Amino acid sequence: MRSALRLGLVGLVALALMACSNGSPAPSGGAAPAATSAAAVVATVAPAAAATAAPAAATAAPAVATAAPAAAATIGAVATSTGNAQLTASDVGVTPTTIMIGGTVPLSGPAAAYGTIPKAADAYFHYVNDNGGVNGRQIDYTYLDDAYDPAQTVPLTKQLVEQNHVFAVYAGLGTQPTTSVRDYLNTNKVPQVFVATGATTFQADFQQYPYTFGYIPAYQGESAIYAEYLMKNSPNAKVGIIYQNDDYGQDYVDGLTKALGSKASDMIVDKENNDVGAADLGSQVTKLKSSGADTWFVFETPSPAEKALTAAFQADWHPTIYLNSVSNPVPYIKAVQKATGDPKSVDGMITTQYLKDPTDPSQANDAGIQLYKQIMTKYYPQGDVTDGFNIAGMAPAYTFVNALKKVGPNLTRQGLLDALGNLNETDNPFIYKGISVKTTPTDHYTITQQFLAKYDAADGYWKSASDPIDVRGQIQYP
Numbered sequence: 001m002r003s004a005l006r007l008g009l010v011g012l013v014a015l016a017l018m019a020c021s022n023g024s025p026a027p028s029g030g031a032a033p034a035a036t037s038a039a040a041v042v043a044t045v046a047p048a049a050a051a052t053a054a055p056a057a058a059t060a061a062p063a064v065a066t067a068a069p070a071a072a073a074t075i076g077a078v079a080t081s082t083g084n085a086q087l088t089a090s091d092v093g094v095t096p097t098t099i100m101i102g103g104t105v106p107l108s109g110p111a112a113a114y115g116t117i118p119k120a121a122d123a124y125f126h127y128v129n130d131n132g133g134v135n136g137r138q139i140d141y142t143y144l145d146d147a148y149d150p151a152q153t154v155p156l157t158k159q160l161v162e163q164n165h166v167f168a169v170y171a172g173l174g175t176q177p178t179t180s181v182r183d184y185l186n187t188n189k190v191p192q193v194f195v196a197t198g199a200t201t202f203q204a205d206f207q208q209y210p211y212t213f214g215y216i217p218a219y220q221g222e223s224a225i226y227a228e229y230l231m232k233n234s235p236n237a238k239v240g241i242i243y244q245n246d247d248y249g250q251d252y253v254d255g256l257t258k259a260l261g262s263k264a265s266d267m268i269v270d271k272e273n274n275d276v277g278a279a280d281l282g283s284q285v286t287k288l289k290s291s292g293a294d295t296w297f298v299f300e301t302p303s304p305a306e307k308a309l310t311a312a313f314q315a316d317w318h319p320t321i322y323l324n325s326v327s328n329p330v331p332y333i334k335a336v337q338k339a340t341g342d343p344k345s346v347d348g349m350i351t352t353q354y355l356k357d358p359t360d361p362s363q364a365n366d367a368g369i370q371l372y373k374q375i376m377t378k379y380y381p382q383g384d385v386t387d388g389f390n391i392a393g394m395a396p397a398y399t400f401v402n403a404l405k406k407v408g409p410n411l412t413r414q415g416l417l418d419a420l421g422n423l424n425e426t427d428n429p430f431i432y433k434g435i436s437v438k439t440t441p442t443d444h445y446t447i448t449q450q451f452l453a454k455y456d457a458a459d460g461y462w463k464s465a466s467d468p469i470d471v472r473g474q475i476q477y478p
Contacts, residue, residue: 033119033123033126033379086409087135087137090411092165092166093165096137098139099138099404100142100164100165101140101168102143102144102166103141103160103172104143104146104153104156104172105144105173106147107143107145108145109148109149110276110277110303111148111174111301111302111303113302113332114173114196114301114302116389117171117173117196117389117390118141119383119390120390121141121171122141123380124397125401126375127379128401135404135408135411136409137411141170142160142166144159146174146177148174148177150177153172153174157169157185166190167411168193168413169181169191169193171193171195171396171397174197174248178192178195179199179201182202185211190211191213191413192209192212193400194215194400195213195214195215196215196216196396197216197248198216198217198218198325199214199218199219199247199248200218200219200221200255201247201251202214203218203445204444204475204478210417211417213420213421213439214446215396215399215446215447216326216392216447217448217450218475219248219251219324220254220255221471222252222324222450223254223255223259224255224471225469226256226259226297226322226350227256227259228469230267230295230322231263234295234320237294237295238267238291238292238295239268239293239295239296240271240272240296241270241297242272242274242281242284242288242296242299243271243299244275245273245274245275245276246276248301249273249299249300252324253271270287272284274300274304276301281304281307282315284308285311285317286315294320295320296322297324298327299324300327301327302327305327309336310336310345313340313344313345314340322349322350323350323351328462329386330357330359330386330388331386333349333455334460343458346457347457348454349454349455350453351453351455352451352453353450353451353453353462354432354435354450355388355391355395356368356391357391358372358373358385358386358390358391359388359461359462361461368431371429372385372391372394391430394430395428395431398428398429402425403420403423404416406419422440422441423439431447432451434449435447445472445475448472448475449468449469451464452464453465
C-alpha cells in the first residue's frame, strides 16, 4: 500500500512539473506545442526517412539518396518488452513513466529568432511520445525564457535543477548563457546536453567539463572551412570582419585568424565589433567599407546580421560576403532582400550547411524533409516550415532520443554520459547523408563535416558550392 501511495505521489509531482515556457513567444515561431508529458496518442507512422546525400561539388542541387534508413520505425517502436509496470525511478528526473528535461532559451530579447528552435525540438519529442516514447517513458521538456541574458540563465537553470529536478539540461542556447552555468552543472553532475552553440570550448574542453556536450559544428571549424576556400579562390582578398563582441563572435574570429595562418595579418584589413542588441551597425559598416575590404565576414546572430547586410548595401558597399551558419536560414536572407529592395544585396553570399534545407525544391521528396514537415504540421503548425532553425531543433532531438534509448530501461545520468561519449549516428533524417554525428571517449567534436553553399536570390535558396569538408583533427584550440 505504501509503495503504491509513493508511486501515486511521484506521478502527481511529475504532472505538477509539466510546463512549456513561461516566456513570450519568438516573433517568427508562434505558439509552442502543448506539454510533452500529455497523454500519448498513437500517430500514423511516418514514411521511412531516406537521407538526402550531402551535395557533391556544385552546380547541381543536392540529390535525393535512394537508400532509406527506417527512421520512423526506429522512432515509433515501443522500446521495451518490460512495460511501464516494471520500470523504476532510476535516477533524478526519471520516474516509471517520465523523463524530465529542461533548458533555457531566448524566446525574447536580441536573439529571439532562435526561440523557434526549442519549439521544434518539443514538437519532435511530442512525436516520439506519440510513437511509444523512450523505452516506455514519455519525455517531459520544460524550456524557460532567459532572453539571451546570462543573469537570467543562472537562476532559471538552478530552478530546473533544484525545483524541477530535471534529469538533464537540454539544448541551453547561447555561448555566454551556457558558459554561465557550465561550472554549476558539472559540479552538481547534471548532464548539460547538446548546448545550442558551436563555441569551440564546449567540444574541446570535455575533459574539464565531462557533463557538457556540444552538437552543432564548432565555430572555429566553420571558420577553417571558410579560410581554406578563401585562400584557394581569393588568395589576395582584403578581409573585413564584423562580429558580436563576446565569446561567441570572438570564437569565429579566432578560428579564421588561426586558419589563415601567416597570411592573416596581410589579408585581414579591419575588424569591427558590436554589443549584443546594438540598435544600429552603420558606423561599423562605414569603417569596414573605408578599409578597402573586398571580402566581408559577418559573424553575428540573425537580427544584427540583417542590420549589417542591409546597411552595407545601402552604403553602396558590395564585397563578397561570408555569412556564418547560425544566421543563414532563408527567411532572414529574404528579410534583407525585402529591406534593400534588391536581390543583389544577398545574391552569391557564402555560408556552410550540414542540415537539410526545407526551402530547396530538390529535397521536397526526401523522406527526412517529409518527416520534418509532418511533425511541424501536426505538433507545431504555427511554426515556419521554411525556417532552418526548426530543422536545427529536430536534428539534435533525434540524436538525444537515440542516446536515451541506447541507455536502456534503467536510465541513469552516467549511462547517458556513456552513450553521448560514444555516438556513431549516420542516419539522422534531418542531416545530409554522408555527414555523421560522432564522438569517442577522446574526441567530442560531434559534427565536423559541412559543405559550402551560395545563396541564389533568383531561386530563393542556398545551393551547394563544394563537396563536404571534414575538419576533424584540424581545429587548433585553444
